[in-house]
Amino acid sequence: MLKTTTVPDIDALKLLDERLRWLSAWTIHHANHIRDHADGLKVGGHQASCASMSAIMAALYFHALGPNDRVAVKPHGGPLLHAIHYLLGSQTREQLENFRGFGGMQSYPSRTKDKIPVDFSTGSVGLGVAITAFSSLVQDYLTAHGMMDEADRGRFVALIGDAELDEGNIYEALIEGYKHDIRNCWWIVDYNRQSLDATSADRMFERFDEIFASCGWRTVELRYGKRLAAALAKQPAIKQWLEALPNADFAALGYQGGAAWRSRLAADLGKAAAKFLAAYDDDSLAALMTDLGGHCMESLVEAFDAADDDVPTLFIAWTIKGFGLPFAGHKDNHAGLMNPTQTASLRTLMNIREGEEWEPLAGIGSNARPAVEAAIQRSKILREKRTRSFGNVAIPAIPTPTGDEQSTQAAFGRILLDLSRAGGDLADRIVTTSPDVTVSTNLGAWVNQRGLFKRREMRDVFAAEKIASAQKWSGTSKGQHIELGIAENNLFLMLAALGLAGDQFGQRLFPIGTLYDPFIARGLDALNYACYQDARFLLVATPSGITLGPEGGAHQSINPPLIALGQPGLRHYEPAFADELAAMIEEAFRLIDDPHGESTYLRLSTRSIRQVERDGDAWKDGALKGGYWLREPGPNAEAAIVAMGAIMPEALAAWDELSAEIPGLGLLNVTSPDLLHRGWTAAQAQRWVPPRNGEGDHVKLGGGVPSHVETLLSALAPGAGLVTIADAAPASLSWLGGVLGQRVAPLGVARFGQTGNLADLYAAYRLDGAAITEAAAELLAPFRF
Numbered sequence: 196m197l198k199t200t201t202v203p204d205i206d207a208l209k210l211l212d213e214r215l216r217w218l219s220a221w222t223i224h225h226a227n228h229i230r231d232h233a234d235g236l237k238v239g240g241h242q243a244s245c246a247s248m249s250a251i252m253a254a255l256y257f258h259a260l261g262p263n264d265r266v267a268v269k270p271h272g273g274p275l276l277h278a279i280h281y282l283l284g285s286q287t288r289e290q291l292e293n294f295r296g297f298g299g300m301q302s303y304p305s306r307t308k309d310k311i312p313v314d315f316s317t318g319s320v321g322l323g324v325a326i327t328a329f330s331s332l333v334q335d336y337l338t339a340h341g342m343m344d345e346a347d348r349g350r351f352v353a354l355i356g357d358a359e360l361d362e363g364n365i366y367e368a369l370i371e372g373y374k375h376d377i378r379n380c381w382w383i384v385d386y387n388r389q390s391l392d393a394t395s396a397d398r399m400f401e402r403f404d405e406i407f408a409s410c411g412w413r414t415v416e417l418r419y420g421k422r423l424a425a426a427l428a429k430q431p432a433i434k435q436w437l438e439a440l441p442n443a444d445f446a447a448l449g450y451q452g453g454a455a456w457r458s459r460l461a462a463d464l465g466k467a468a469a470k471f472l473a474a475y476d477d478d479s480l481a482a483l484m485t486d487l488g489g490h491c492m493e494s495l496v497e498a499f500d501a502a503d504d505d506v507p508t509l510f511i512a513w514t515i516k517g518f519g520l521p522f523a524g525h526k527d528n529h530a531g532l533m534n535p536t537q538t539a540s541l542r543t544l545m546n547i548r549e550g551e552e553w554e555p556l557a558g559i560g561s562n563a564r565p566a567v568e569a570a571i572q573r574s575k576i577l578r579e580k581r582t583r584s585f586g587n588v589a590i591p592a593i594p595t596p597t598g599d600e601q602s603t604q605a606a607f608g609r610i611l612l613d614l615s616r617a618g619g620d621l622a623d624r625i626v627t628t629s630p631d632v633t634v635s636t637n638l639g640a641w642v643n644q645r646g647l648f649k650r651r652e653m654r655d656v657f658a659a660e661k662i663a664s665a666q667k668w669s670g671t672s673k674g675q676h677i678e679l680g681i682a683e684n685n686l687f688l689m690l691a692a693l694g695l696a697g698d699q700f701g702q703r704l705f706p707i708g709t710l711y712d713p714f715i716a717r718g719l720d721a722l723n724y725a726c727y728q729d730a731r732f733l734l735v736a737t738p739s740g741i742t743l744g745p746e747g748g749a750h751q752s753i754n755p756p757l758i759a760l761g762q763p764g765l766r767h768y769e770p771a772f773a774d775e776l777a778a779m780i781e782e783a784f785r786l787i788d789d790p791h792g793e794s795t796y797l798r799l800s801t802r803s804i805r806q807v808e809r810d811g812d813a814w815k816d817g818a819l820k821g822g823y824w825l826r827e828p829g830p831n832a833e834a835a836i837v838a839m840g841a842i843m844p845e846a847l848a849a850w851d852e853l854s855a856e857i858p859g860l861g862l863l864n865v866t867s868p869d870l871l872h873r874g875w876t877a878a879q880a881q882r883w884v885p886p887r888n889g890e891g892d893h894v895k896l897g898g899g900v901p902s903h904v905e906t907l908l909s910a911l912a913p914g915a916g917l918v919t920i921a922d923a924a925p926a927s928l929s930w931l932g933g934v935l936g937q938r939v940a941p942l943g944v945a946r947f948g949q950t951g952n953l954a955d956l957y958a959a960y961r962l963d964g965a966a967i968t969e970a971a972a973e974l975l976a977p978f979r980f
């Protein structure tokens with residue numbers, strides 16, 4: 196880790212703090228009050244949230260951070276990060292002027308959309324904080340596996356709003372981090388004691404440090420700035436009074452100013468405050484009473500310099516929301532915007548001439564400039580986006596596990612075992628992880644082979660005592676499975692961190708996470724967050740659906756295919772057979788290491804089914820595109836069964852029975868409704884040339900390439916009927932009728948909570964052959980029944 200060796204120039208850092216406060220406020224002001232808004236929509240931005248944290252960020256970016264450090268910036272502090280890069284010369288004025296505009300700098304720091312280097316996207320509060328813990332674990336993993344030099348290690352810093360600390364996922368990560376003995380994390384709380392709605396509850400005062408300390412964190416409180424601390428050292432009565440002052444009262448006084456501080460102190464302390472008050476005029480009294488640690492450059496620099504080891508550290512930096520702005524401390528200031536008059540006053544106060552608002556160092560006199568420029572030069576943070584590297588790992592063909600009867604879940608376990616035994620670069624780069632369902636999702640054999648990852652060796656006591664067990668449970672620094680506690684948010688954050696290893700550390704990992712399908716919902720926002728950042732991984736969800744049978748009940752999943760249908764960056768595959776699964780896993784690995792790839796979600800089942808006999812490999816291409824004809828329809832067929840996943844035996848049996856009555860009946864095996872739907876909409880968009888500059892009509896190109904689903908369904912007669920069936924919400928497939936205007940009788944699961952054997956459940960939920968026959972009759976009655 197790079198230690199800070201330069202002596203900080205506190206005065207220059209203070210001026211940079213002011214520059215950041217101004218530039219962030221001005222960027223937001225410009226977007227709201229100066230730029231044209233044709234649609235009249237609010238643009239917004241958070242001047243108060245930025246002002247609260249400008250000193251913290253100046254101290255970090257112009258002093259404490261090294262080139263290997265990575266930062267998750269509080270979402271509403273985004274404009275500060277852009278202002279920093281503007282000062283560094285790595286952000287353009289044009290981007291700042293286009294804040295929240297199309298193609299401009301984003302509302303919240305975005306890895307994928309912003310032009311500056313953003314280490315972690317943030318926006319959904321809590322997630323940016325927690326991922327830093329998992330990224331520090333990934334760093335430990337890479338160094339332990341010899342994929343990264345110790346000397347290249349960095350620190351993982353999260354800048355946190357105090358209300359953000361209410362997000363439970365932070366504590367899940369804290370607990371998991373403690374178990375894994377994480378290091379090199381700094382979490383810095385912008386402790387302005389204000390949330391979006393109001394001032395925060397007093398009862399959490401002093402509690403956060405206890406919570407963190409009990410999880411092995413060092414806690415550093417920066418409550419008072421140097422001047423206030425010195426004054427209070429001589430005034431114990433005022434110190435005691437101040438420390439008992441409720442959040443809301445402090446905030447209100449901060450807003451009201453010197454006269455209000457004076458009268459309140461006089462009213463509460465009477466004579467005991469008289470001498471103290473006499474020493475200050477109103478302005479200096481207000482400045483003194485609001486001299487909090489998070490705004491005091493000396494305190495910040497001192498605290499950051501002191502934490503020069505790898506112990507995870509929580510800094511609680513006391514601040515005032517809107518510090519230095521006219522609405523400082525006002526409880527409604529979260530989305531508050533300065534009006535043009537207030538902005539002009541601030542400009543004057545900061546010595547900035549009208550018309551020079553965008554000048555990076557406007558307002559800084561010529562004497563101070565060289566020091567400020569030197570401080571900017573000294574910043575060690577990366578100025579440019581890291582180049583992403585892809586395509587460096589050879590993906591071998593994944594053989595299909597043998598067996599006439601198999602479940603996709605068992606085949607998954609088998610594929611990983613075979614991969615592990617075969618060895619090679621890919622196998623060495625696979626990292627598996629699971630929230631306490633490693634064994635029940637069939638990762639056990641892989642873990643037996645590759646072991647748990649533990650920085651400190653963990654003995655398998657049962658093995659040592661020669662107690663019979665199928666599962667080895669020992670850990671070393673070379674292990675390749677990261678076992679998590681039961682917190683699905685952590686699973687997705689872990690996958691996100693592992694899936695960004697290629698971008699962040701230059702080492703591609705192939706992360707595989709397993710969980711039960713229904714619990715995707717539990718970590719959904721973290722999954723979305725992982726995809727939004729373009730982290731690459733393979734998510735294996737099993738068991739799924741009511742096919743879980745007797746084990747089912749509340750564990751039956753219904754809607755994850757619909758979730759996947761609406762989730763960008765995640766490809767859903769639902770195989771029926773083991774050979775499909777092998778092809779999909781191979782494709783998923785390829786997609787992880789492809790610049791235009793994405794993550795993959797495999798929905799697997801514990802149901803063992805008879806494998807299909809193949810005649811060649813022609814099915815494979817269709818299976819990877821989202822579907823193929825398992826039984827080709829005859830010419831002008833009037834109906835098809837369209838089935839997905841584990842209920843394929845029922846679909847095949849129904850096809851056998853019905854094809855005698857319905858000539859040419861087809862059986863379409865849908866392996867990915869997600870891909871079919873995407874292909875359909877993309878093909879439509881591609882058939883049109885958009886009008887340029889908003890003028891003229893859309894022009895339809897002649898012909899165009901039909902999407903895969905259009906090609907598949909056009910094998911049927913126009914107006915044919917589709918019986919769709921899946922162990923999932925019926926809407927997963929019923930939309931297929933819209934592609935060519937074919938009629939649909941949708942079967943699927945719309946209720947849950949019932950256990951039972953498969954025959955009973957399939958009958959009750961209409962997933963059996965009888966239901967398919969009824970559905971076909973529904974469609975074809977006018978023609979045949």
Ligand SMILES: Cc1ncc(C[n+]2csc(CCOP(=O)(O)OP(=O)(O)O)c2C)c(N)n1
Nearest residue numbers: 244271318319320356357358359389390391
């Ligand atoms: C998960 C989530 N819920 C709600 C929001 C809306 N939101 C944005 S900021 C905020 C409050 C932030 O307060 P704090 O963390 O203290 O930050 P400050 O602006 O005070 O620095 C809320 C509720 C969000 N961004 N993410």
Ligand SMILES: [Mg+2]
Nearest residue numbers: 357358389390
């Ligand atoms: Mg706050």
